[in-house]
Amino acid sequence: MNLSHFADAVRLLAVWDRELVAITANSLHFAVASTIIAAILGIPLGVLLAFREFPGKRAIVSAAHTLMGLPTVVAGLLVFSFLSRSGPLGGIGLMFTPAAVIIGQAVLALPILVSLVYSGLARLDPELAETLHTLGASRLQRTVKIVREGRIAVASAILTAFGRVVGEVGTAMMLGGNIRWYTRTITTAIALETQKGAFALSIALGVVLMLVAFGVNFGLNYLIRFRPGSRAI
Numbered sequence: 165m166n167l168s169h170f171a172d173a174v175r176l177l178a179v180w181d182r183e184l185v186a187i188t189a190n191s192l193h194f195a196v197a198s199t200i201i202a203a204i205l206g207i208p209l210g211v212l213l214a215f216r217e218f219p220g221k222r223a224i225v226s227a228a229h230t231l232m233g234l235p236t237v238v239a240g241l242l243v244f245s246f247l248s249r250s251g252p253l254g255g256i257g258l259m260f261t262p263a264a265v266i267i268g269q270a271v272l273a274l275p276i277l278v279s280l281v282y283s284g285l286a287r288l289d290p291e292l293a294e295t296l297h298t299l300g301a302s303r304l305q306r307t308v309k310i311v312r313e314g315r316i317a318v319a320s321a322i323l324t325a326f327g328r329v330v331g332e333v334g335t336a337m338m339l340g341g342n343i344r345w346y347t348r349t350i351t352t353a354i355a356l357e358t359q360k361g362a363f364a365l366s367i368a369l370g371v372v373l374m375l376v377a378f379g380v381n382f383g384l385n386y387l388i389r390f391r392p393g394s395r396a397i
Contacts, residue, residue, distance in 0.1 A: 172364030177371060183345075184365065188372050191349040194262060195330035198269035202277050203322055205270075210281025210321070211307050215293040225282060231275035236334030243268040244338055260341035265349070268335035273325035280324060284317020285310060320387050327380040331373060350376075 176184055213225055246253045247264055258264045292313065296306040311318055333351035340347030342356060350369045357366040 169363040169367060173367035173371070176364060176368040181365075181368070184368055184372070186345055187348050187350055187353045187369060190262070190347065191330055191351070191373075192376075194265045194269055194336070194349060195326055198266045198329050199273050199322060199326045201266065201270040202273035202325055206274050206277030206321075206325075207281050207311060207318060208307060210278050211285060211310050213278070213282040214285035214288070215310065225279075228275045228279040228282065232279050234272060234275065236272060236332040237338065239271045240268050240335040240338035243271055243335070247339070259339065260343060260347060262340070262347055264339040265336050265347055268339045269329040269332065272332060272335060273329050276325040276328055277321050280321035281314075281318055284321065285314040287317075288314055316387050320384055323380050323383050323387070327377065330376055330380075 213221060213228075243264065244259075245251050247256070247259045247267070248254055249259070258267070288310070292310060293306055296309055301309065331351060333349075333355060336342070336347070336349045337352050337355070340349070340352070342348050342352040348356075350373045354366045354369050354373075357363070357369075
């Protein structure tokens, strides 16, 4: 790697190279879709864990906390075992498609959302859910109100989950196959282009990924430091 590679990378960024755009779009599409799916499942479960007592609750909470650090290749292997031709869902034909990558990344994001939403909402007044129930609010209305009260914690959980999946490589590689113009993501492209010695595109994609990571961290810091009623330091 030499200075010419960095110069070429700058050129790719300046002209917004077509392949660079396609790879970035794939990564953002997969990450956003998987985070939305995980949020639809994880936020209600986090609310339930925070405000309801039931048998097995502690086991679920412990599992969610533990799975926050689930290795991406393990998540990919789990989904692969279901979607491969020999798996129970092999007949659907989802392997090496965007849908497979999104499912795998949703598996990674789900325990993060459940754990962080639970931890954040558990700090709210425990009588909030009971008060809403007494006032005649439906289950959906209670969930919406609780999420609104803990919106900072929920938003932080969503951003954290998005940051986790947008930068992962194992699941995208195993389930997407790193197919050009179809399932190739920023991280899988960086791995491939570096192995090929095409450092210019790798550097350009690395810059894009760093900008995305910076955006996520900025959003998290903004939510933490500038929440309503707080003063910026």
